[in-house]
Amino acid sequence: MAVQEAKRANRLKSGKLVNKLVNEYWEDLINAKKTGKKVVYTTGLPIGPFMAAQDMAWIHGEGYGARVAARHEEKEPQTFAENKGFNRELCSYARTQMGCAMFAELGVPDDLNPGPIATEIPAPDAIVTCYPGCSTGPQWDWAIERVFGKKIPWFNVVIPYHMGRNGSTYMKGEEFEENVKYVVRQFEDLIKFLEVVSGKPYNWDKFQELMGVTKKVGQLRMEAMELCKAKPAPASFFDWSIQIAPVNYLTAWPGTIEAMQAVKDEVQERLDNGVSAVPNEKYRIFWEGIMNWNKLGWMADKFASYDATVVAGRYTHMAFWHEPDTIDPEHPLRGIAINHLECQLNLGYPITEERMMTLSKDYSIDGIVFHGARTCRSFSRSHFLLAENLNKKMGIQSTSFEGDMVDDSFYKEELVNTRIEALIESLEAQKSRG
């Protein structure tokens, strides 16, 4: 029987530096209109530098949803969206941000009392979609475009699914090369679009400089995560989730290099001093699925109490400038395209499975937790196949439970407890069999 003691996850302390940058970003965004900046709504993987080069502000839909949820303000926008007819089975990030956008455009109804963050979203001057691996992303942006009366210019960068046709594999093959060219061409058009929206010629020097920063931050993060291949791991997947902003909506924000360097230094220091993320690491777990933001702290402690470190995840390790070396800051479009095309959600099943097997080997994974985010079907679409095939091919055991990104009504704590416990027990039995 697995024994659960009240142990706490030993979270990275340097993450606090990131908080400062996050606050600066939101301050800048909320005051954008006052400071004369255009505001661009985006969803999907980070494309902030495209806008930052033109001195425009950008809102990342998922980032906004996650922030609203982190402040426990998600209920009111979600209720508003539901009252307007948006079904609660829709992506909860979309529902949350749509609710906030409707507060901005339609006003707050008398029967709702939303928090300050949920009501401070500035209206968009343009919408840019760049969504890999999920049709919901562009459909969500289209819904935003309609909420704002079909007046907002909308540019949709189509990121083609990298299925793995005719032998194309991760970052290789005819399909991959064709896709890269196709996305680069669309980025060139996006730049023309942003010139029109901003009313000035594109500032390539600034863009190149920002992509230099992006590359550096991406490298630091990948290096820091790779230090966690060590046993015991000095940091966990939960740390990487908390530290996602500098490679997500904060991409290339001033200070992100220093912040990520501090994170990496702390991880290195822990490694040198034998300090681990979980006090007594016995099991190493892979988190498969999008993060459950309302439960992050609880989850981190939960696994720590079972002496289990969640060391890696598809969410953190297969996206967010995970291939920084492909970025050439002088000619950045190809590298950006590759990072988008080859991210966790955009890969066909065989490629996804191969990447997961590689990560499982590299991080010495004992078990996998499949978090089936109910309203993120892009993530959960391959869960059952992955569970079966990783067990068949590598003997990795797993458990699964339903939850969500920012709608905790889909989450049943008792069930989660039982499932995690069952996984730990079977890992324990496996270890004792040697």
Added chain:
Amino acid sequence: MYQNLSSDEILNKLAQIAADPYERAKEWKMETGSKIIGCYIMHFPEELLHAAGVLPIVLQVKEEPITTGHAYYPSYFCGPTRSIVDQAAKGELDFLDGFVGGDYCIQAVGGAEVVGNLLPKVNNMFFRLPVGNQAWTHGDIVTGLKELKRDIERFAAKEISDEEILNSIRIYNKNRSLIREIYELKSVHPSLLSSSDMLSIIKSSMVIPKEEHNEILETLLPKLQANKDSIKEEGVRVFLSGSFCGAPKNEILELVEQSGAVVVGDDLFHGYRYISDNITEDREPLAAIAAHYIDKNTNVPCPTRCDPKTDWPQYLVDSMRKYKADQLVIVMAQFCEPHMFFYPDIKDAMQEAGIPHLLLEISHELDSIETIKTRLEAFVEMAV
């Protein structure tokens, strides 16, 4: 063969084909020794596959409960994708030689990934159909078509000529035109055919050789025309909308009519949406097919296509007026995200136009049939 049958008998035959949708294709395979390609639902160039000498069929949702498929695809995915996964898991799709998936909806992408895994011997192809409608979209769709053409040619070990594609386009156009004629008849004489009959016509068209279907329709159409004046018209005029990818269940269609309504038009995928537009025959064939995707979406907008120049709610308001419909019944497959994103806009547009509408969210398991019945009856009653 159908010449001596009455229109009802022909419709019965079509209903039988629709009820067992893969049987005729399997026979055809035995007869011809040729290959069958399953199209994983909504958007795919059947003409291109046909031109390669294979038989494209549109994979169908089966009404039976999902069992084996539960192990492969989560229960909170839409019925159409889960049903096809279930069929693959049960071995019911082993007769396929290939299938073509698409990227228009993430649930269909995931379903095709699972089917690809369950049917490793079946050639797994993919049609990239870029969304939107920008200056370059047409050219990008042509590129997607060229990629698919290359893959079909490899699969069928045969080059496809423009002439062959054009010939297939003609055959498919004929089918669409014939079905549209039936639609026109039905809109004026809605009791001439039940909506289940209409569904049988479309569904059978999706699963048997089009040449055969054309012959059947050419026999059926004059018989229907001959009947039209003997039909008594009564009932509340209803327009049916939605039901992407999978056919609405016959039970639902029957309930609509039993509630006292007649269906005067629809934009169902297993309906008008499937045959709304022909492909131009006087243009380079791939360019013509690509234009067709943009044009038909302008005429009957699809929420998966992300084309801001289209306006599905307005299309519905216009259709209600065109067909003099009293009420709109929306059939939404449970968990269908593209549809769910649009419902608020449709609701607002209907309210603004003063058109009553009823939203039916249908689970594959049809677990709330009694509630649906009560709601439908109460709704149709309102207009009586």
